[in-house]
Each structure stands twice: as C-alpha cells, then as structure tokens.
Amino acid sequence: MAITRDNILTWLIAYINVVNANADELNRLDSALGDGDFGASMQRGVQAIGNKMQAIADKDIGTIFKTIGMALVSAMGGTSGPLLGTMFIQMGGKSAGKQVLTLAEWTETFQAGIEGIMMRGKAQVGDKTMLDALVPALESLKAADETDIVIALRQSAQAAKKGRDDTANIIAKKGRASYVGERGLGNIDPGAANAYLFLNTLAETLGMESTD
Amino acid sequence: MAITRDNILTWLIAYINVVNANADELNRLDSALGDGDFGASMQRGVQAIGNKMQAIADKDIGTIFKTIGMALVSAMGGTSGPLLGTMFIQMGGKSAGKQVLTLAEWTETFQAGIEGIMMRGKAQVGDKTMLDALVPALESLKAADETDIVIALRQSAQAAKKGRDDTANIIAKKGRASYVGERGLGNIDPGAANAYLFLNTLAETLGMESTD
Amino acid sequence: MKKLINKPEDVVVEAMRGIEAAHADLVKVYYEPNYIVRVDAPVVGKVALVSGGGAGHEPMHGGFVGMGMLDAAAPGAIFTSPTPDQMLEAAKAANGGAGVLFIVKNYTGDCMNFDMAAELARMEGIEVETVITNDDVAVLDSLYTAGRRGVGVTVLVEKIAGAAAEQHRSLAEIKAIAERVNANGRSMGVALTSCTVPHRGEPTFSLPDDEMELGIGIHGEPGRRRVKMAPVAEIVPLMVEPILSDLPFKAGDNVLAFVNGMGGTPNVELYIVYNELNQLLKSRGINITRNLVGSYITSLEMQGCSITLLKLDDELTVLWDAPVKTAALRWG
C-alpha cells in the first residue's frame, strides 16, 4: 500500500475542517505563550488551501505540495506562515512528479519538509516549537515497519502527540514563547498542537480509505 | 438667644469635617446623576475655608461670609463653586458688620444667599437642585417660633432633609442631571444632600453650644 | 482603578508639568491659578482666544494652545470647570490689546465661571466676548433645561477662530466666525465603557458587556439610551442620523467630518468608524471635503467615539487649512 495523489487531496480537505474546528483552541494556546493569532493564521492558511483545490485537482504530488506551500506563504504571515509554507515547498521538491508515495518516499518527503523548517527558523528539537512534534513523528516513521503504512502513520501521529504534550515541560528558546521563559511551563506549544492535528488527519485519512 | 460670630466659626469648622466625612458619598451621588466630582469639589471648598480660618478669626459675620464666598469661588469651580460662593457672598452682604444674628436676621441673611443662587443659576424649586433643600429650609425658618432658635434651626434642617429626599422623585431640569432626564428618578440630588449637611451642622452646632 | 498617576488630587498639576517640560517651545505654564499660554503671548494687536474646562479631556484644551489656535487655556480639576480667577489670569496674560474671546462649552458650571471671569476682566478694562458651543444632538435642546452640551465642535471652533485671529481680524468678526462654526456643527457620541474619575476610584456608570451608551457626554454623563452592542455598520447610522436630520445636512453639502476617540479607543478603530461614516455620507450625496481622525476631546480612559459634522463654506475651509502649531494639532 502507498499514499496516492487522491489520498493527499482527501487529507488536505479533511485538514481544512480540522483546523477550522480547532481554531479557537489554537488561538487560546497561542495567547498563553504568544500573541493569540495562531488559530486565525491557520484558518487563513487552510482557506488558501481550499482556494487552490481546484487548481491542484489533477496535479502530481510534488506540484500539489509546492502550490500549497506558496499559497500558505502568501496567505498566512506571522511565524507559522513562512515555516509551514517552506515545509510544503520543500516536500513538493522532494516528491516532484510523483503520483504515489511509498512509506519510505513519504518519510523522505516529510524529512525534507522538516529540514526546510529548520533551515528557515533555525530552531532545534527542545526549543518548544512545532519541531518538537514533527521530529518525533519523523523518527517514528523511520523506525516503522514497511508493511503496514496505516499503522506506521498512526504511530507517527502518536509520536507527534506525545511530542506535543511534552512541550508543556520545555522552556521555550525560539519564537514569541521565548519571551515568557519559565512562565510558559505547563502550556503546550500551539505549533506542536497543529503538527499533531496535521499528522493525525493524514493517518485517519489513510485509515478510512484502507477500510473502504 | 442668637447666632454669634463664634457660633459661626465653630459651625464652619464642624462643616469642614462633615464634608470630608461625606465626600465619597457625594461623589457617588453625583456619579448617578452627573459627573462624579461634587464630593471632590466640596472637599476643595472646605479646604479653602480651612485656609481662611485664621484670616477671618477676628472679623464680623459679614466679612466672614464674604471671605468664605470668594474663597469658594476661587477654589471649587464646577457648578457648585460659583453657586455656593455666590450664596456666601450675598449672605455676607446682608450681614455686613454684624457680630450676632437674631433668628430673623439669620433668616434674612439666608434668604439673600438663596436669592444669590437663583440669580446666578436661574433655577427654581422643583428643578432637582440644591434649591429643593434650601428653599424648604428657608420657608421653615420664616414660619418658626422666634423664641427658640435651636428648635427653629433643627426644624429648618429637617425641612432641608425632606427636600433632599424628595429630589429623588423629580426629573431634573437644570444642571448636568437634566441630561439623564427620567433615568435620574430614584436618585437624590448631591447638591441638596450637601445643603442638608450644611444646615444640620448649623443646628447641631447651636444645639451643642446652647447645652454647654 | 488602574491609571498611570500618582495621587488623584495631583493629576492636573502633574500633567501640566509634563506639558511644560515637553512643550517649552510652544507654551508657558502657570500655577495657582493654573493656566497655559502660548509662548509668545501676548501677541500685540491680535484678538486672544481663551478657553478652558474641566481636565480629563486632554489634549483639549492645553494641547491646542499655540500659533493658529488658542492663546491660553485654563484646566479645572478633573471634569470640573475652572474657576474665574484662572480665566482672569489667562485672559490678562493672553490679551494683546485687541480683546479676548472666551470659548466656552455649554455646561452650567463652565458658563457661570466664565461669566464671572468676564465680569472681572471687564472690570480690569479688557474687552471680552464669549462664544458658547452646544453641538451635542444627544441632548434635547430647550429653554427650560441646561441646553445642549458643547462637545466635538469646540475643537473645530478653536482651530477655525484661531486662524481668523491670526489674520488680526476684529473681536466681533472672530466671534461671528466662531458662532458660525458652532451653528453649523453637530455631534453625537457613544461609549462602550465608563470612565473612572480618579478621586472617585470607580467607574462612573456600569455597562453590561453587551450594551453601549448612545449619546454619551464627555464627562460620563448618561446618554440618550442604552443599546445592544453592535457592529460599527449599525452604530454609525445611530450616531449620524440624528446629526443629519438636526441641522439638517443635505446632498451636495461639503462637510468636515471629525471622528474623535474618547480616550480608551485605539486609532485603528477610529479609522474603521471613519470608513463607515465616509460610505454613509457618500450614499447621501454629502461630500467630506476635510476630516480629522484622532482622540482630541476625550473622557479619561473611556472607550467609545464621537462624530462631529461641520458644514463648510469656502471661508471656513481656508481657515481650517491655515497653519497651526500646537502640541496636538500641527500643519501648514
């Protein structure tokens, strides 16, 4: 089994709904550590994804990711816009021309996206950012059993969830949360929360499609 | 019995304390109908009276009232400053040169003060102002038994108190309270509340002195 | 109460000291009695414009002292009109021999204190005229009441009459211009929150979270009525219709539109109000040919705004455009 172009389009549509449903919560999380706009920025982001759905409907996976990435950069602003935009653009580069991704190919693609975030944002694991959910998810994928992609994606989402929860125990070193320092302890990072939603939606999408 | 120069000085000192003790309440009353400054203005007023005590210590009643009146005009501002200042200045004119006031003389003096307020402020009884306490007090004095001045002053203060309470049932026609119109019903007028304090302090001062 | 102050009773004098320190190039500041005069006062041969009123409305009036606007301003205690001796000293310091125009907002206390000051000034041989502003359509005007309140139009009177005075026109002419501005201007305000008078320490009135006070005065006096909180697209018509129908303003009129912040409302909201006002007037065929957007006549930290419309003619427009150099208004 592999991730098809259609899986990815389904995933993106599902993710639009997930973000809209969680926007208030993401704003709330960002109020505690930052400036309270993360949910609103994500909503502008997924609205831009929605606006591109028609244009990408018949494109290859690389083009889909790249188009989405550029749309996010143009629509979101803030810290998360360039970072998530860069992630998608880099994922698009890695998956250029592809119609399906094997688990190994998705792992490579995802890794390229994460490297894009690190290159642009200069943060490391442990800085209390989205990376603290994304990187454990990547590690999980790398260690996964090639045979069942749905299980691998679910485990990766679970790793992201744990990473998200662990951000509560970190004193932020990057982004706006770094200004609050110790006073941010006990609060999870909104970017990490979103990373989990993103990966969990992928796992659920593939899970649904495979039981069809 | 009559009101002596010394009675008046004692009265003024007592009134300073009464105003300071009631300033918050006067501000509160003025918040409901106006702009919340009446207590603070009265405090500046009695502070100015205090500052004049030495200068008036050996003066006749007319000079005492006139000096106080001019001090109030210079210290208070707002609506109450010119009105109370004018009241005292006019009372000073009527009592010029006097060392004592009989009940009849006090009644005339007080009447001159009230006429000063009416001349300056162009309000009538029933407009929901200090006049609604002052004028009933004057009427009571006019009808009083000449023989017991303390009783006459007490009755006059009681008339002011009733007048004050009745202002709750009036829709204001003058001053800032006129802007709230019907919504001011149920609230007593701060200027009337102060008028009662003023006259009651006089009655109590004379009552104390006469029982000494 | 949360304010950047020391003792409530020191608010006015400490703010004056701040103005004195910040604007020594524009004004001189005097204490006991308190007043502010332009740095080059008295300007010989020029009619002097003197205003004043309770403090708590800053930058009005002290921020409007300077070339092209006021010659002097007397701040009272918070929300309390100043005393006659303040205006007397201000008038004496400002008088350049051509007479003094008192600009007075129509409140009982202001009128009485300025009246007494005018009497005293005349006794000292100073020619004094008074113009009373009363532009607030929220208050029903009547001979039997205190009448309409003076609000936003006061700023426009001070600017426009100030420009006329700068041309060394006569006291009578300047008074007539000031009265023309007042007669052609109308205002209405709305409050989202109450102000808190420092010595009182608590909000003057309490508004539920979902209500606003329509027709609010600049001293926290209640307005016409409470209405449900609503989008600006609904609030602005509630403020503007009573203004338009009162004068009335008609299609083809040229107006100065003044959107004023009450002290606690940020700049960004005022421009949203201005956008709404602009669209509404456009739909009525009324032309905004001049505008002013900012917090110029405030009510301590109250959230809310007022809208003032002034019908312009060519002369008033030229006078509005004339140079002004004060702490709060500056151009040309």
Place this chain on the structure above:
Amino acid sequence: MKKLINKPEDVVVEAMRGIEAAHADLVKVYYEPNYIVRVDAPVVGKVALVSGGGAGHEPMHGGFVGMGMLDAAAPGAIFTSPTPDQMLEAAKAANGGAGVLFIVKNYTGDCMNFDMAAELARMEGIEVETVITNDDVAVLDSLYTAGRRGVGVTVLVEKIAGAAAEQHRSLAEIKAIAERVNANGRSMGVALTSCTVPHRGEPTFSLPDDEMELGIGIHGEPGRRRVKMAPVAEIVPLMVEPILSDLPFKAGDNVLAFVNGMGGTPNVELYIVYNELNQLLKSRGINITRNLVGSYITSLEMQGCSITLLKLDDELTVLWDAPVKTAALRWG
C-alpha cells in the same frame, strides 16, 4: 469584547479603507496584497523606506507613510507579520531606483517574511537592505533565543532614516543611520490591562486589579514580571533603570525621550509619566533635548505605556527636526 469594529476578519482592510478615505493627500492604498505607499511614490533617485508588521499597532506603520518618513508600509493581520508578497509589491511601488531599506522589528515572523520578500525583490533586480530594530530591554538578549523585541525605537528609526532618505543619501548611509538609531535606543513597557485580539474575543492575559505587567511586549506577550500596581513615581523608575543601565546612559548625555501610549491610555496620563521621567533624568544629569509624547506604537486597546530613550548626537537631532508630513507625525 467591546470594539468599534465589524467582523474581526475585516478589521485590517476596513481600517485601510478609512486611511485611504481620510488621507488621499498623503497616501495611496492597495489591496490584495495590502500595502500603503506615499502619494508621490516612487520618488525617483531617493532610497525607499519600507516597513510593515502585524496590524493592531496603529498609527504604526501606515500612519508614518509620507514625506520625510516611510515610502510604504505593509500591514499584516492583527499581530501577524505581513506576507512576503505584500512587502514585495510595496517595495516595487516605492522603489525610485536608489534601492529599498526594509525596517523590520525583531520578531521571528517579521524577520522571516521580510527575508523572503528581500529574496524575491532581489530576484526582480531591486537592491534591498534590511535594518532590524531590537530595543526592548525587557527581553534578555542572547544568540540562542529570538533576541530582543523591536518596539518604540522603530518609530524613531523610521522618522530619522526617513529624513536622511529625503536628503537623497545612499542606501548604505541610510542603513548605517538607521542602525545607529537602533543601537542608541532602548525601551521598556508596562501594561495595566490586556489587549483583546478581535478574532480571539477574550483578553490575551488576565491581570488582577492590583497588578501590572512590567516589560510587556506590544502583542500582549507577557513581560518580565508582575508587580503590584503603584504610583507613577514608582513605576517610572522600574521602567527607566533597566534602560539606563543597559546602554548605559550617562550624565551629560543628550536624549530623545519618547513616552508612548499603548492604545487605551489617555493623553493626560502620558504627560504625567513624562513629568516623572523628566524629573528622574534631570536627577541623573541626563538632558532631554527632544521628546515625543503620544500613542504611536500601540497594542490594540491595551492600557499602559512604554518609554524609549535615544542617545542623540547633532546629526540625529537635525534629522529628527527635519520636516515630516504623515497622518500621525507632522511638523516643519
């Protein structure tokens, strides 16, 4: 939440429409992508100053577009840095052939979006340099963190670099001046209340009635610590000491003192703060030779203020005094 707005998502565009309607003599306003340019842009042969940032800080930056200050400004969503294509279009519209200076407040998002815009602009053959402001002493500076925030000094950089650009000096020179202003300026803020982000609808943080947030950022980010509410005479030293010791400022220094309101604090309180600041600096032998008092870099309706001190030399003083004609700052 009580605000004079329509829908939260329309706040920025409606405020821009208000600015467009009110200041057509000063600026042109463009939408999708959103930016504001001075009315006579591009000014041929002049270096163009382009700034931008999240909305909610008005009048910064749109109110500073005009002669002697910014050539263009790009407002993002509320508290959200604008996107690269906004700055790209703004740079293209402002570029007069002598290059573009981006003025960027040091926040992760602002730096990244401006970086991407600079890359895109260079690809289109526009020479771009960037100056980053980071004057907030409330944040400990370190290579391993996001670094200090850019706050009040940004206004001073825009004014002073804008004056230098008006003299048609080179991009390198103007960048050096902008960096000198940033290097010689320090700021610190305090909040008495939280702001409320419109789409969030609730205060970003909650402060007890008797506490304030010392070292607050302009986006409602928490500050150094909570302290008990206190008189201004105690608050001002808490803000100023970290500023004075950081640069450090010394007796005999000439400084520009900037007392800035956070949006919900009225003018009268800012002058009380200025009075306190003036006395404190006098006692240290530091001379305030220029000042600015007003709400210029705000945080929605937050109550509070910031203090910025800038060490002045003769050149910076002359540039500060040079004429400026924008919606929010105007003189000369």
